[in-house]
Amino acid sequence: MSQNLPSGYYFEPLAEQHDRAAFSCGNEALDHYFRGDPIRQDVSRRVTNAFVLTPDGKFVAGFYTLSPISILSVELPPSLQKKLPKRPIGATLIGRMGRDLSLRGKGVGEMLLMDALHKAWQASKLVSCWAVVVDAKEGARDFYMENEFTPFATQPDRLFLLMKKIDLIFE
């Protein structure tokens, strides 16, 4: 677990000095997104923010992206509708997350997720946010389930964790 990750690693926003080309998480689509132009374009257009875990400001042990998403609930029975406004509510989306293959089994995924939750929680103190939502890529669904995310019924690879639960972690 995380005890195996050497000390000295820290999180910071993705920047030019990070060695994106050397990164590989084993998922071709994720690697393409992170190594190539897509992530840089998304960040420069403010479509998403990206953060990396690094020991030295160059090597990338893992990364994740955060963006805003609105959730609109329709067709709720009256008893449940009371809990949710009829207009869209804000949430934070972890769109992509990946860990370098060289650090498999060292609890990096857990640290990436916790840091994403921590940042979403901090942001929720400024702009209201009901939940963190993830798009789980192949094989990652179990990881989020273990970490107490709840899958949606019609899109089982999309899962959520309510902010009121994240509050309990960081307050």
Next chain:
Amino acid sequence: MAIVAAPMRKETIRKARERIDVRLRPEQKSEIKGLTVTDFIIQNAVANARQAIREYETWTLERPDAEIFAAALMEPAALGSQLTQAAKRYKERFLSQ
């Protein structure tokens, strides 16, 4: 390089001029009143693109998903052991100073 680049450019130009062949019945013509077929198609393409972007930014939960979400909101929040332990490991390493 120029030899390689020239045909690529031609290809791009050719593609940019590809046609959409659409024939309308008289009653369909009356439905796009005042617009040329081209303007009609462009307007609708833009409207559809806007709609697609809106749907991406605002995610509409259909009934089963909305019920799952609302039901979770009604439950009292409680952390399980995995998140509690993960949080402890994270805080020790990254939030302890």
